[in-house]
Amino acid sequence: xxxxxxxxxxxxxxxxxxxxxxxxxxxxxxxxxxxxxxxxxxxxxxxxxxxxxxxxxxxxxxxxxxxxxxxxxxxxxxxxxxxxxxxxxxx
Numbered sequence: 001x002x003x004x005x006x007x008x009x010x011x012x013x014x015x016x017x018x019x020x021x022x023x024x025x026x027x028x029x030x031x032x033x034x035x036x037x038x039x040x041x042x043x044x045x046x047x048x049x050x051x052x053x054x055x056x057x058x059x060x061x062x063x064x065x066x067x068x069x070x071x072x073x074x075x076x077x078x079x080x081x082x083x084x085x086x087x088x089x090x091x
Contacts, residue, residue: 004027008024015047042073051080054077058073
């Protein structure tokens with residue numbers, strides 16, 4: 001991972017979502033198919049509670065680079081979406 005990706009990841013982890021978002025948007029203008037930027041964009045969306053947007057970013061990133069951690073993130077969100085415990089509905 002390059003230093004800029006590490007910097008953005010640190011911003012996300014420390015809650016500086018707005019700056020991370022701005023940086024990602026600027027970089028995506030030049031590199032719209034950068035799997036790492038899309039993965040980080042998904043992390044921003046996830047932190048904002050925009051899970052559909054996060055899932056879409058993760059899917060796109062994993063299509064571009066199957067070895068990117070976005071594939072695992074998409075799988076986890078997919079598992080969360082598909083989980084249903086019908087017994088809980090009847091309590």
